[in-house]
Each structure stands twice: as C-alpha cells, then as structure tokens.
Amino acid sequence: MKRPELAFVWGGILLFLGVFLASQFLNRYLIHILVLIGIYSIATVSLNLTNGYAGLFSLGHAAFMAIGAYASTLLTFPLPLREAYELPKLPWFLGGPDFVWPFFPALCMGGALASFAALLIGAPVLRLRGHYLSVASLGFVVIVTTLAKTMKGITRGPMGISAIPLYTNIYWTYLWLFITVYVIWRIVHSRFGRAIMALREDETAAQVLGVYPMKYKLFSFVVGAFFAGVAGGLYAHFTKAIRPLEFSFFLTFQIVVMLILGGMGTTAGPIVGVVSLLTLRYALKPLEEHLKIYGMIELIYAVLLIVVMLWKPEGIVGRSPGKKKRPTRVLEGGGSHG
Amino acid sequence: MFSWGYFLQQSMNGIILGCIYALLALGMTVVYGILRLINFAHGSLITVGAFFVYFIFFRAGLSLPASVFLVLGFGGLMGLVLDTIAYRKLRGGPEVALLITSLGFYTFVENFMKMVVSPQPYAFKTPPYLSIMYKTQFLTFRSIDVFIIVSSIIIMLIFHLFVKKSKMGIAMRAVAENLEIARLMGIEVNRVISLTFVLGSAIAAFTGFLWGAKYGQISYDMGFLTGVKAFVAVVVGGVGSIPGAMLGGFVLGLAEILSIAFLPTRFAEYRDGIVFAILIVVLLLRPAGIMGVKEEVRV
Numbered sequence: 001m002k003r004p005e006l007a008f009v010w011g012g013i014l015l016f017l018g019v020f021l022a023s024q025f026l027n028r029y030l031i032h033i034l035v036l037i038g039i040y041s042i043a044t045v046s047l048n049l050t051n052g053y054a055g056l057f058s059l060g061h062a063a064f065m066a067i068g069a070y071a072s073t074l075l076t077f078p079l080p081l082r083e084a085y086e087l088p089k090l091p092w093f094l095g096g097p098d099f100v101w102p103f104f105p106a107l108c109m110g111g112a113l114a115s116f117a118a119l120l121i122g123a124p125v126l127r128l129r130g131h132y133l134s135v136a137s138l139g140f141v142v143i144v145t146t147l148a149k150t151m152k153g154i155t156r157g158p159m160g161i162s163a164i165p166l167y168t169n170i171y172w173t174y175l176w177l178f179i180t181v182y183v184i185w186r187i188v189h190s191r192f193g194r195a196i197m198a199l200r201e202d203e204t205a206a207q208v209l210g211v212y213p214m215k216y217k218l219f220s221f222v223v224g225a226f227f228a229g230v231a232g233g234l235y236a237h238f239t240k241a242i243r244p245l246e247f248s249f250f251l252t253f254q255i256v257v258m259l260i261l262g263g264m265g266t267t268a269g270p271i272v273g274v275v276s277l278l279t280l281r282y283a284l285k286p287l288e289e290h291l292k293i294y295g296m297i298e299l300i301y302a303v304l305l306i307v308v309m310l311w312k313p314e315g316i317v318g319r320s321p322g323k324k325k326r327p328t329r330v331l332e333g334g335g336s337h338g
Numbered sequence: 339m340f341s342w343g344y345f346l347q348q349s350m351n352g353i354i355l356g357c358i359y360a361l362l363a364l365g366m367t368v369v370y371g372i373l374r375l376i377n378f379a380h381g382s383l384i385t386v387g388a389f390f391v392y393f394i395f396f397r398a399g400l401s402l403p404a405s406v407f408l409v410l411g412f413g414g415l416m417g418l419v420l421d422t423i424a425y426r427k428l429r430g431g432p433e434v435a436l437l438i439t440s441l442g443f444y445t446f447v448e449n450f451m452k453m454v455v456s457p458q459p460y461a462f463k464t465p466p467y468l469s470i471m472y473k474t475q476f477l478t479f480r481s482i483d484v485f486i487i488v489s490s491i492i493i494m495l496i497f498h499l500f501v502k503k504s505k506m507g508i509a510m511r512a513v514a515e516n517l518e519i520a521r522l523m524g525i526e527v528n529r530v531i532s533l534t535f536v537l538g539s540a541i542a543a544f545t546g547f548l549w550g551a552k553y554g555q556i557s558y559d560m561g562f563l564t565g566v567k568a569f570v571a572v573v574v575g576g577v578g579s580i581p582g583a584m585l586g587g588f589v590l591g592l593a594e595i596l597s598i599a600f601l602p603t604r605f606a607e608y609r610d611g612i613v614f615a616i617l618i619v620v621l622l623l624r625p626a627g628i629m630g631v632k633e634e635v636r637v
Contacts, residue, residue: 057434059441124622131376132621134437135569139614142563146611150604249562253445260438295457299449305442310427313435 004189012178019174031170037278038173039234042180044258044270046227049184051256052264053193054220055200059252060121060137061228063144066247067117068110068229069236070148070155073164075101075109076237081163088154103167107176107233114229115222117144122221127214133221141249148244160243168238176234180227185267187223196220197265250298257305263315272317277301346476348599349592354483354552356591357490361545362568363575363583364497365538370569371514371578372531373429375436379420380542381565382447387413387543388556389455392462402465406544413543417535425535426528444562451558459557462550486548493541494584500537501580510534514578563610567594570617576630585628590616 022034043061050058077087079100089097101109117140125136148155155161187193195216198206203213236242254277262273281297288296308315362380369377387409395405420443428435468482501507512520513530521527542565549564550556567590575586590613597612598605620627 055434057437121618124618128621128625131374131433131437132573132625134376135566135573136614136618136621138566139570139617142566143611143614146608150607250445253441256438256441293453295449295452299446299453302442302446302449306424306439306446309435309439309442310424313431 004185008182008185015174015178016171019170023170033278033282035168035170035173035238037274038170038177039168039231039238040255040258040274040278041271042173042177042231042234043228043255044262044274045177045180045184046224046231047255047259048264048266048270049187049220050224051259052266052269053188053200054196054217056126056217056221057131057134058137058221058224059134059249059256060118060140060225061255062247062249062251063137063141064114064118064225064228065232065235065251066144066148066242066244067114068107068232069242069247070161070232071110071113071229072101072103072106072233073161073236073242074154075106076103076165076167077161078165085161085163086153086156087161103172103237107230110233111226111229114232115226118222118225119218122218126217126221138249138252141247141252145244145247148247155244158244160241160245162241164236164240164242166237166240168234173234173238176230180230181267181271183223183227187220188267192216192219200265254301257301261304261308261315263318266315266317269315269317273315276316277304343476344599347478348595350477350479350483351599352592352595353588354486354591355595356588357486358545358548358552358564358587359568359571359591360584360587361490361493361541361548362565363571363587364494364580365541366565366569367572367575367578367580367583368501368510368514368534369538370572372510372517372534373425373436374433375425375440376569377440377538378437378565379440379443379447380538380568381561381563382444383413383416383539383542384546384549384561384564385451385556385558386416386447386561387546388462388550388560389451389460389546390543391547391550392460392556395465396463406547409543409547410540414536414540416543417537417539418532420539421532421535425531429531444565448559448562455558457558459555462554462556464551464554468551482551486552489544489548493544497537497541498580506530506533567610567613570613572627573617574620574627576627579627579629582627582629589628 023031026034043065047058047061050056074087075090075094077085077100079098081087082089090099095101121136121140122133125133149158151157188197195206195211196219198209198211199213199216207213232247258273258277259270260273261277262271263269280300284297284300288294362384366377366380369375369380390412391405391409394400394408395402400408424439424443425436428439464480464482468480468485470481472479472481501510509520509525509530510533512523512525513527517527520530546556546561549560568587571586571590572583573586574589575584576582593616594609594613598609601608
C-alpha cells in the first residue's frame with residue numbers, strides 16, 4: 001500500500017475514534033453543530049473540485065443540494081405518512097407503491113440525480129468561457145427553487161416537506177465526508193486531476209498537450225454535483241424538514257465563502273473554512289439574538305469574503321502563489337482575452 | 339381568449355420591463371466588455387437607488403427632478419467607491435477574483451439594507467402626476483409608463499452617442515478592445531474603467547427609481563434577480579455589444595411578460611424560471627447572442 005493511502009486508513013480510524021468519543025461525551029447541541037460541520041464540509045469539499053481545482057466558477061451548489069434533498073426525502077418517506085402529506089407513491093421503476101428506500105441507496109440516488117442535472121446544465125454551458133457557468137448555474141438555482149415551489153404534487157410547494165425520518169447521524173455524516181475527501185483527493189492526484197488543473201492554469205496550453213477541455217470540465221462538474229446531492233440528502237434527513245426557500249442563493253453563497261476563506265484548490269482548505277465559519281456563526285448566534293439584528297452573520301460573511309479576496313486571496317490554508325515565472329505577454333491584453 | 343388589445347397591452351408592459359433590463363444591461367455589458375466581470379454588485383445599485391429616492395423624495399420631500407439628479411449622482415458615487423476600494427486592487431489578477439468580490443459586495447449591500455430598512459417591503463407611492471391614467475381604444479397606460487419609456491430612450495441615446503462620438507467613449511471602446519495596447523496608446527486605463535463604473539452605476543440607481551415608481555414596491559432584495567436577469571439580457575443580446583444589450587433587454591422583458599400573459603395562470607409562478615430557461619436555450623443554440631460576434635480566444 002502506498003503511503004498516502006496508508007495515511008487515509010489511519011486518518012479514517014482516528015476520525016471514527018474521534019466521532020465515537022464525540023457521540024459519547026458531547027451534548028446534543030454540540031453534536032448538532034458537528035453534524036452540520038460535516039454536511040457543509042461535504043458540500044464545500046465537492047465545490048472545491050469544480051471551483052478550486054478545475055477553475056470553473058459554479059454557483060449552483062444549492063440547486064444540486066436541493067435535488068439531492070428532495071430526491072432522498074421522497075424515496076425514503078414512510079408509507080403511512082405519504083397519504084397524510086399528499087406525497088406521491090413511488091412509480092414501478094423506483095420500486096412500486098409499497099416500497100420505501102433504505103437511507104444509503106436513497107442518498108446515492110439523490111446524488112446521481114444531481115449529477116444528471118449537472119450533466120444537462122454543464123453540457124451546453126461548459127463549452128463556453130468560464131463565466132457563463134456562474135450565471136447559468138445561478139439561473140439553475142432559480143429554476144430548481146421555482147420548480148420546488150410550483151410542483152405541488154411532488155414537493156408540496158412553498159411550505160415544504162416535514163416529518164422526514166431522522167436518519168442522518170454523526171456516523172453517517174462523517175462516513176460520507178470521509179468518502180468525499182478520499183474520492184476528491186484521488187481524483188485530484190490522478191491523470192484527471194492533473195488535466196483539470198492544467199486546464200485551469202492555461203486552457204490553450206493544456207489543449208495543445210492533448211487535454212480535451214469539455215470532457216474534464218464536465219467530469220469535475222458532475223462529480224461535484226454528486227456529492228452536493230448527497231450533502232443535500234443528509235441535510236434533509238438531519239433537519240427533518242425542507243423548504244424550497246432554504247436552497248436559495250444564500251446557501252450557495254455560504255458554501256462559496258467557506259471555500260474561499262479556507263483556500264480554493266487545497267485539500268484542507270474547505271474543511272478549515274467550514275469549521276471556522278460555522279464556529280463563528282454559532283459563537284455569534286447568542287449575540288445576534290440578543291441584539292435582534294438578524295442578518296448580522298450574513299453581513300460578516302460578506303465582509304470576510306471581500307477582505308479575503310482583497311488581502312489574502314489564497315485563503316487561510318493556501319500558499320501565496322508568489323511571483324509567477326511566466327514571461328509577460330504584452331499583447332495578451334491584461335487578462336481580458338486570456 | 340387572444341385579442342389584439344390584450345396583446346398590445348401586455349407588449350407595452352413587456353417593453354417597459356425591457357426598458358429596465360436594457361438600462362441595466364448597458365452598464366453590465368460595458369463592464370463585462372472591459373474587465374470580463376459579471377458585476378453582481380450592479381444589482382445592489384438598483385436597491386440602493388430605489389431606497390435613496392424613497393428617502394429623499396418621500397421622506398425629505400425634495401422635488402422630483404432634484405431627486406432624479408441626486409440619485410444619478412449618488413449611484414455614480416457608489417460606482418466610483420466600489421471601483422476605487424475594491425476592483426482596482428484586483429485588476430490583472432485572476433478574472434474570477436473580481437467576480438467573487440462583486441458577489442461579496444452584492445451580499446454585503448443586501449444584508450446591510452436588510453438591517454437598515456428592515457426586511458419588509460416598502461410601498462413606493464408613485465407621485466400623482468406620474469400616475470394619471472390614459473385610456474385609448476387599444477391601450478390603457480399611466481404617465482409613469484410614458485416617463486419610463488421616454489427617459490430610457492433618452493438615456494440610451496445619450497449613452498450610445500457618448501460611446502460612439504466622445505473622446506472618453508472612444509477610449510472606452512479601445513480599452514474594451516485591448517487593454518494593454520490602449521495603455522500603450524496613452525489612454526489612462528484606470529480613469530476609463532472608473533468612468534465606466536460611474537456611468538453604469540448611475541444608470542442602475544436611476545433604474546431602481548423607475549422600478550419602484552412602476553411596480554409600487556421596493557425591498558432589500560429586489561436587486562438580485564433583476565441584476566442577474568440584466569446579465570441574462572446581455573448574454574441574449576450578445577456580449578460586448580451595446581445595441582445588443584439593449585435589444586437583449588427588450589427581448590427578455592417581452593418574453594417574460596408575454597409568457598406569463600399567454601400561458602395558463604398556473605404557470606405564472608414560473609416567471610423567473612422562464613428567464614433562465616431562455617438563457618440556457620440561447621447558450622445552447624447561439625452562444626454569441628443575437629448581435630454578438632463569436633468570442634475569439636487569443637493566445
């Protein structure tokens with residue numbers, strides 16, 4: 001076994017030891033926060049593949065999480081409650097009306113559906129310059145929340161679905177986080193990873209070397225969406241209630257801030273970002289409630305984002321790129337045509 | 339249920355919404371043309387402008403022309419501040435840094451407004467001389483509708499002439515064409531970019547006022563979707579083309595209103611979804627937009 005793999009094995013054992021100790025000794029509120037940290041970490045680590053390593057700037061994570069959340073909720077929703085909540089029974093190809101999916105396959109299905117949506121969005125948009133992806137994926141968030149609000153027969157519209165069975169616990173969350181980190185790490189340290197990073201650095205040069213941009217970009221976008229879908233499913237089965245409102249632009253924004261604060265394109269960065277920002281959020285929560293200035297935390301997030309972008313764009317973990325050794329290309333046009 | 343009167347009426351509504359999108363798209367397309375920046379912060383100017391007018395016109399009781407000039411000035415100032423404290427520092431770095439920062443600015447302004455003016459929407463009363471009803475055989479409209487169309491056309495004409503004829507406008511186009519060569523030709527690139535932000539932001543703040551006067555309601559988050567839709571208009575019309583941006587605005591406004599007007603009522607909630615579906619279809623079929631030229635990647 002190679003050394004990094006061994007590190008993952010030991011890391012995994014330590015992680016589960018830690019999780020076990022945490023679940024035994026910490027109170028419920030702290031475990032609640034730990035689970036949220038885990039779920040946000042899955043989302044942020046997967047966003048890192050797209051936004052950090054591949055250099056695409058997707059703002060669609062909330063949409064993929066919504067897809068995962070609704071899909072796994074609908075698949076696992078208990079039979080006796082379906083009638084009362086006016087939720088549809090499963091069609092035959094999903095197991096028939098008397099079938100309820102177990103948690104794990106339902107999460108995977110949610111992730112797969114999110115991936116499929118990413119494929120549909122990515123295929124037209126990723127052929128174009130990177131920026132179109134930001135707007136199109138943001139638009140996709142709007143489309144998904146609109147659909148979640150309007151398809152009342154499936155999603156119950158704006159009031160959302162409640163009484164979702166509580167399946168997510170700290171073990172499930174950190175198991176998935178472990179899987180996510182490992183898969184992304186493997187991708188990044190493989191041919192695929194080198195290809196997407198080459199595309200990020202210089203698309204034309206990478207193309208000249210035989211890297212076909214569309215394939216690799218789409219791949220990273222789709223994989224990122226899968227784990228976002230899983231994170232959404234975990235979230236739904238953790239909070240036990242989902243509404244279209246929760247999967248708005250602001251969810252995407254939070255994940256983006258966490259990623260950028262931690263450091264895009266680093267392994268530890270996203271997790272550092274999530275831990276620090278969620279800790280900050282829960283530390284400030286009593287203050288916010290005491291002063292009754294709701295929105296203060298969002299304001300702080302926005303300020304942090306701007307401050308990080310202006311003074312430390314590589315984030316907490318990332319190393320400063322230093323001086324680039326590239327010859328100055330005068331005729332390029334200051335990055336405006338790159 | 340199709341009738342020409344209804345069609346005309348709805349088309350006029352579409353054109354008015356199109357005017358608003360077109361005005362916003364103007365500012366976004368010039369900024370995108372120069373910096374390759376999707377300026378999310380543009381949307382925040384709509385909110386800020388609308389509330390600015392609300393406070394100086396309704397609360398402080400200034401006259402309408404004075405308010406209009408003040409809001410233009412205020413928007414321009416905001417644009418200048420934004421450019422000076424943030425965007426200037428990031429130029430030359432990765433393009434995505436600008437995008438992220440503008441996103442941060444948008445969220446900052448939105449949450450700041452939420453704290454200052456409260457999350458409840460405000461009623462924006464149209465002044466009486468702007469809400470006179472006119473009825474003709476085909477159309478019913480208020481004077482505010484005329485005001486929006488006329489002022490939009492005036493702004494677009496001035497902007498067009500400015501960009502085509504004035505020295506600064508020519509410099510602007512040169513910078514958009516090739517920033518580095520423009521600098522070598524002795525153009526003060528930073529000044530040109532600042533001016534671009536000032537103009538775009540001033541127009542956006544004014545648009546906020548138009549929005550409030552037309553739809554009667556303003557809220558802290560009104561700018562977000564409107565701003566993003568304005569960028570959709572830019573893409574639909576053709577990135578980097580000023581006439582394209584205006585055309586895109588009108589196309590989008592008409593498509594949005596007419597699709598609600600002629601689809602069954604239960605589709606009304608799909609309004610925002612429809613706009614972005616249009617975006618994805620345009621990107622699929624004609625990525626360069628209606629009037630745009632295919633973007634060449636130079637090495």
